[in-house]
Amino acid sequence: MPLWVFITLSAALFQCWRTALQQRLRGQLSLNGAAVVRYLYGVPFGLMILLTYWLIMGGSFGPVNLGFIGLCALAGIGQIFGTNLLISSFGPRGFAVGTAYSKTEAVQAAVIAVILLGEVLPALSWLGIAVSLSGVMYLSLAGRGLKGADILRATTQPAALCGIGAGFCFALTSIFIRKANMTLPGEDAILKALFSVVVTNVIQTLLQGGWLLLREPKQLLAVFRTWRNSMQVGALSAFGSSCWFVGFSLAPVAMVRAVGQSEIIFTLLFSRFFLGERLKTKDVLGALTLVSGVVLVLVGALR
Template sequence: MPIWVVATLLAGLFQTWRTALQQKLRGQLSVNAAAVVRYLYGVPVGMLFVTLYLALIGGSLSSPSWTYLLYCVLGGFGQIIGTNLLIMSFGHRGFAVGTAYSKTEAVQAAFIALIFLGESFHALAWLGIAVSVGGTLYLSMAGRVASLRDVLAATVQPAALLGLGAGLAFALCALAIRAATQSLDGTDPTLRALETLVVINMMQTLMQGSWLVATERSSIPALFRTWRSSSQVGVLSACGSACWFTGFAYAPVALVRAVGQIEILFTLLFSRFFLHERMKRSDIIGALTVVAGVVLVLLGR
């Protein structure tokens, strides 16, 4: 199995796990503070990954250029903006709609890469991207919309527009990260991905941390008071990002994100076996659709 597929599957698992743990921070930290802990506690973990990789696998650190640093800034800022837009969509009572439309990231990344980067995919890969995103949309909106007319009506809701904006920001973020890893002069794609993880997490800590200092200074002590839960979130966030970045280093963003839709399966399995929630028929249909889309992507890569 290609390394980017393994990395993407692990990324989905870590992201689902991190999201579950992050629920512990609700009520203890503000939205901005909860975002900062992902980066703040993720930096030392990323540094540890780089150190262990150099010790066990070998290699040498790359020499970053100004172009590389610019891509890192764009990637880190894009993730922050995408997260904020997604949270804003929830404020319009559109949690399901906002989340669903943010998952169009894979399709948006595919078109951006096609138009601006000249990346082309096999017809099966395009079909797989569409099917996997469609399955995720179905899972997110099943039971909430009764007809195609309702889906079209939901598309013009503020929650949907903000969700689409979030998907665009996440797509641009992923493309910037891929460009950053490719612009380094190192020969090992995995090491380049881990280096980029450390640099971007440091930048994000500075960017969102500065905003926190300027707007919510009273929240800063809580970042360290909740270190037990926050550090776990930071570790899982760093693990997930390391896997995403590795996937981007080896394969086109659209394919990585399409396979990454498998994350929804981990969410369903978590709810079934850990929260003991019953799976509905729509959950099974949507999950099988996502799997079918991922298989098509892998066949058409």
């Protein structure tokens, strides 16, 4: 198995685990409060991961430039909006379905990467992405008619709009991350990716933390009061982001995001056994269709 595939699967697991914990925090914090903990508490863990890698592997990279900082800022802003939209999507139809809608990011990332980065995907991988998208559509349309008006209502429901919007933001984040790694001088792609995680999380903490300070000061205090649970979210976020950033540095964005759709398997397990949500048969079938698409993507990539 290529290293980037293993790293991407790890990223999917960490992300699902972290999002499930964030969903629990929604009972104690506002939307922005639950979102900011992943950055605020993620910074020290990100530094730990970066220093551990550097102490073991060594290496260096060139001077930080404004282009790199700007791209990290754009990636951070995209991730902030994506996280808020993702959390918002859970309310209407639950954790599993909200996450499934956000997985349209694979298709969106593929199209954006082709346009902005010139990435090329094999035909079988494109087929896999299409199959995954059909799984998302099945989730959206399950229990509804197939007339034009029914399709329009299903794809404009709150869960769909928030989830697909989150996918778009995460797709843009992926592009900015890869561009940031390419902008930073140096030969060790993994070291540069881990440094990018720390820089991005610091920027995110300043941006969303500043928003809380100005608009929701009581929530900022609540973020510190819930430090035990919030620290777990931060740790998982740091490990997950590190894996995503490294994956983007080692393989095309579209491939990483497509394989990352395997998160839906972890999501179903967390939804059922961690959050206690009851899953409908149609939701499981739609999710499994997503996974079959991921398998096709991998087969196409490894041929």
